Amino acid sequence: DTAVSQTPKYLVTQMGNDKSIKCEQNLGHDTMYWYKQDSKKFLKIMFSYNNKELIINETVPNRFSPKSPDKAHLNLHINSLELGDSAVYFCASSQERGVYNSPLHFGNGTRLTVT
Amino acid sequence: EDKVVQSPLSLVVHEGDTVTLNCSYEVTNFRSLLWYKQEKKAPTFLFMLTSSGIEKKSGRLSSILDKKELSSILNITATQTGDSAIYLCAVSIQGAQKLVFGQGTRLTINP
Numbered sequence: 235d236t237a238v239s240q241t242p243k244y245l246v247t248q249m250g251n252d253k254s255i256k257c258e259q260n261l262g263h264d265t266m267y268w269y270k271q272d273s274k275k276f277l278k279i280m281f282s283y284n285n286k287e288l289i290i291n292e293t294v295p296n297r298f299s300p301k302s303p304d305k306a307h308l309n310l311h312i313n314s315l316e317l318g319d320s321a322v323y324f325c326a327s328s329q330e331r332g333v334y335n336s337p338l339h340f341g342n343g344t345r346l347t348v349t
Numbered sequence: 350e351d352k353v354v355q356s357p358l359s360l361v362v363h364e365g366d367t368v369t370l371n372c373s374y375e376v377t378n379f380r381s382l383l384w385y386k387q388e389k390k391a392p393t394f395l396f397m398l399t400s401s402g403i404e405k406k407s408g409r410l411s412s413i414l415d416k417k418e419l420s421s422i423l424n425i426t427a428t429q430t431g432d433s434a435i436y437l438c439a440v441s442i443q444g445a446q447k448l449v450f451g452q453g454t455r456l457t458i459n460p
Contacts, residue, residue: 238391265446275435277392277450289446324391337383338448340391 237261238341240325246347247315254311255344257325265289266308267326267338268300277324283308315348322346351376355438355451363459366428370454372438373420382414382421383448385437392437395423428458 238259247253259266267290268280282290283302297313308325325341356371372382381399385392396405398414398421405412409432412423425432435455439448 267447275387275437275453275455277437277439277448279447282446284446292447337394337397338392339394342390 238325238327238339240323240341240344242344243342244345244347246349248349249315249317251315252311252313253315253346254309255323255325255346256307256309257341258307259325259327259339259341260306261327261329261339263327263329263339264305265328266302266305267328268308268310269324269326269340271322271324271343273321280323281308281310312346315346317348320346320348351440351442351449353438353440353449353451355436355454357454358452359455359457361457361459362428364428364430366458367424367426368428368456370423370425370436370438370456371420372423372451373418374438374440374449374451375419376440376442376449378443378445379416379419380441380443383439383441384412384421384423385439387435387437387453388433395436425456430458430460432456433458 240257265284267282271277280294281300285305286302299311302308322343324343326338352375384395396412401416409426414421435453437453438451
């Protein structure tokens with residue numbers, strides 16, 4: 235069974251469109267994250283939720299809006315897509331609030347291409 | 350600004366060689382350092398280091414943290430083609446619910 239699953243795996247869309255990426259974890263973890271990996275392979279945090287509550291918002295444009303209906307799900311909605319949004323988006327979860335004692339478990343990523 | 354730097358960015362060796370990957374950090378309130386391996390998809394966890402000088406080992410992989418030098422190394426002995434991947438170093442910071450990642454080292458093992 236996949237621990238952290240994201241859909242879709244690939245997303246190709248045109249500038250200006252709105253799209254969503256879904257994430258679910260079946261590990262029973264309390265904290266979930268969205269990370270963005272650019273073409274140079276830098277992984278940067280975007281958002282973190284603990285038990286449905288937003289705890290990190292790392293200066294991400296307002297066009298990005300996360301939603302956590304319950305602690306097992308964290309979705310990412312992106313409005314008015316721009317070319318610079320092209321990247322791989324990783325969902326992750328950790329057992330405890332924060333990453334001090336429990337490493338992140340990553341999903342397989344969603345490759346977003348904006349044309 | 351918190352920063353994690355890895356070197357080299359890219360490394361190509363032959364099967365059987367031993368490699369050492371480096372990670373240095375400049376962060377406020379260091380808590381722990383983590384190593385991940387990323388093949389085609391999700392990064393997978395390798396090690397978490399919190400104490401200086403204590404080596405963590407898993408098979409042919411080992412890692413150690415030097416808090417005085419603000420750095421860590423990841424060693425892989427008797428490399429195999431399956432070790433080819435991007436190795437990511439990340440640091441967790443006291444009071445912040447996130448990891449700061451380095452840019453990764455792309456390791457290629459040729460048969």
